[in-house]
Amino acid sequence: MCAVTLPATPTPVDTLRRVFGYDAFRGNQQEIIDHVAGGGDALVLMPTGGGKSLCYQIPALVRPGVGIVVSPLIALMQDQVDALRALGVRAGFLNSTQDLGERRVVEAAFLAGELDLLYLAPERLTVESTLRLLDRGTIALFAIDEAHCVAQWGHDFRPDYLALSALHERWPSVPRIALTATATEATRREIAGRLNLEDARHFVSSFDRPNIQYRIVAKNKPEQQLLELLTSEHKGDAGIVYCLSRASTERTAAFLSQNGIEALPYHAGLDAGTRARNQSRFLREDGLVVVATIAFGMGIDKPDVRFVAHLDLPKSVEGYYQETGRAGRDGLPSTAWLAYGLQDVVQQRKMIASSEGDHAHRRRLGVHLDAMLALCETVECRRVQLLNYFGQASEPCGNCDTCLSPPQSWDGTVAAQKVLSTVYRLDRERRQKFGVGHVVDILLGKTTPKVSQHNHESLTVFGVGTELSEAEWRGVVRQLLAQGLLSVEGEHGTLVLTDASAEVLGRRREVRLRTEAKRAVRGSTRRAA
Numbered sequence: 001m002c003a004v005t006l007p008a009t010p011t012p013v014d015t016l017r018r019v020f021g022y023d024a025f026r027g028n029q030q031e032i033i034d035h036v037a038g039g040g041d042a043l044v045l046m047p048t049g050g051g052k053s054l055c056y057q058i059p060a061l062v063r064p065g066v067g068i069v070v071s072p073l074i075a076l077m078q079d080q081v082d083a084l085r086a087l088g089v090r091a092g093f094l095n096s097t098q099d100l101g102e103r104r105v106v107e108a109a110f111l112a113g114e115l116d117l118l119y120l121a122p123e124r125l126t127v128e129s130t131l132r133l134l135d136r137g138t139i140a141l142f143a144i145d146e147a148h149c150v151a152q153w154g155h156d157f158r159p160d161y162l163a164l165s166a167l168h169e170r171w172p173s174v175p176r177i178a179l180t181a182t183a184t185e186a187t188r189r190e191i192a193g194r195l196n197l198e199d200a201r202h203f204v205s206s207f208d209r210p211n212i213q214y215r216i217v218a219k220n221k222p223e224q225q226l227l228e229l230l231t232s233e234h235k236g237d238a239g240i241v242y243c244l245s246r247a248s249t250e251r252t253a254a255f256l257s258q259n260g261i262e263a264l265p266y267h268a269g270l271d272a273g274t275r276a277r278n279q280s281r282f283l284r285e286d287g288l289v290v291v292a293t294i295a296f297g298m299g300i301d302k303p304d305v306r307f308v309a310h311l312d313l314p315k316s317v318e319g320y321y322q323e324t325g326r327a328g329r330d331g332l333p334s335t336a337w338l339a340y341g342l343q344d345v346v347q348q349r350k351m352i353a354s355s356e357g358d359h360a361h362r363r364r365l366g367v368h369l370d371a372m373l374a375l376c377e378t379v380e381c382r383r384v385q386l387l388n389y390f391g392q393a394s395e396p397c398g399n400c401d402t403c404l405s406p407p408q409s410w411d412g413t414v415a416a417q418k419v420l421s422t423v424y425r426l427d428r429e430r431r432q433k434f435g436v437g438h439v440v441d442i443l444l445g446k447t448t449p450k451v452s453q454h455n456h457e458s459l460t461v462f463g464v465g466t467e468l469s470e471a472e473w474r475g476v477v478r479q480l481l482a483q484g485l486l487s488v489e490g491e492h493g494t495l496v497l498t499d500a501s502a503e504v505l506g507r508r509r510e511v512r513l514r515t516e517a518k519r520a521v522r523g524s525t526r527r528a529a
């Protein structure tokens with residue numbers, strides 16, 4: 001009589017401890033893992049750093065078969081797989097960086113049942129041979145990482161993701177878990193619709209990152225402002241500085257380095273070797289600054305990033321939230337700092353006007369930009385506004401610039417009328433296009449060559465605005481743009497009136513403007529609970 005003791009199927013918490021070496025689940029990880037391990041579908045919204053990976057890795061380990069993970073982060077697959085292998089998890093990946101020989105090895109391991117997790121680039125699933133391969137193995141679950149990439153309404157749409165709707169049709173009984181760190185109500189609905197996850201359970205975590213202090217300042221000398229921030233508050237700290245253009249990442253990195261702050265550029269135009277080297281130095285060394293385009297950071301898991309600075313305006317609140325979310329994953333006080341100015345608004349409106357895509361696409365970009373501008377110009381708590389954007393209610397936080405030093409506002413009706421009537425008068429000279437600089441010159445009464453050339457000294461508005469400085473006028477114009485009381489048109493960024501402008505000119509509408517903070521706020525940072 002010999003009893004054979006079969007190893008009991010490990011429970012999720014056993015796996016958490018034995019494989020990953022953690023004591024307890026965080027937030028709603030346990031609930032999500034139990035649900036998916038039990039065969040249920042899930043849509044998971046959890047902020048960056050919240051611990052999404054375990055939500056599919058553990059169910060994949062406790063269920064029979066291989067967990068298939070779809071991820072757009074091809075550059076990180078090798079790292080992710082290496083990290084899992086170091087824990088004794090049998091993992092592999094298939095993407096376009098491999099040659100046929102390498103792919104064959106992974107495919108053979110999959111078929112032999114020698115894998116726990118298989119990472120796939122989404123374009124692999126548009127290839128019939130991959131689908132047939134999957135048919136021949138046992139699939140534990142499908143995890144769809146960065147699931148917002150399936151939503152056209154979102155800010156990071158990837159056409160390859162649309163193919164993922166086929167997974168459910170081909171393998172109806174395999175549970176699916178879609179995960180994202182960023183989703184408004186509209187994006188969430190679109191994800192659920194496109195991936196057939198309407199009946200899935202939705203797990204929505206709080207998006208609050210209490211240890212991040214949000215600050216948005218008026219941009220005047222951005223590099224100097226950044227240097228002041230880093231030297232006064234973040235000496236020796238690791239951080240990320242985001243710029244819109246490749247050229248400005250290089251320029252800013254050089255500027256910081258000349259000023260004693262070790263900074264490396266990172267953008268898609270650098271060769272792969274330099275990119276990989278800069279990324280791995282950032283991850284491994286202490287106190288480095290990376291100056292990057294948004295190509296940098298997706299999936300970067302460095303816990304002690306103490307600040308994320310934006311020198312240009314992000315295109316959407318989702319983008320801003322995701323990029324700033326790379327700060328302070330360790331829960332310690334961190335800064336999210338953005339310098340934003342008139343030129344950002346003009347430039348982004350121009351980019352939208354000249355962007356490819358249909359009218360609906362441009363309209364979407366416009367809505368995203370407007371939401372970002374509203375966050376920049378708000379006099380309320382930034383965190384309340386940010387969380388509200390993601391559909392979550394909250395109280396004023398005490399840890400953002402507007403809470404720490406509430407902005408004053410002033411009656412800007414007369415100033416607005418001066419700007420708008422200048423634009424109105426220039427607009428009548430339809431042959432010629434005039435941008436912001438010229439409008440401000442006229443208000444200040446500057447006899448520039450352009451002013452003389454067009455005889456603009458003779459306009460009744462010439463010189464009527466000497467009560468404000470040039471920077472203040474630019475601030476007024478920026479706020480009018482953000483409030484939709486003024487607009488820009490065409491590739492030259494010509495200022496034009498909107499329907500709402502008429503109400504201001506006709507004295508039917510008062511305009512409140514924010515008083516620009518003269519100095520950066522230096523408040524106390526609140527520690528995460």
Ligand code: ADP
Nearest residue numbers: 022024025026047048049050051052053054301
């Ligand atoms: P996300 O994908 O949501 O940004 P990750 O899955 O990369 O987050 O997890 C962020 C960090 O938190 C990782 O270093 C991970 O190992 C760690 N982590 C996740 N869950 C736990 C847990 N239950 N206990 C301790 N650390 C955890």
Ligand code: ZN
Nearest residue numbers: 381397400403
């Ligand atoms: Zn606040």
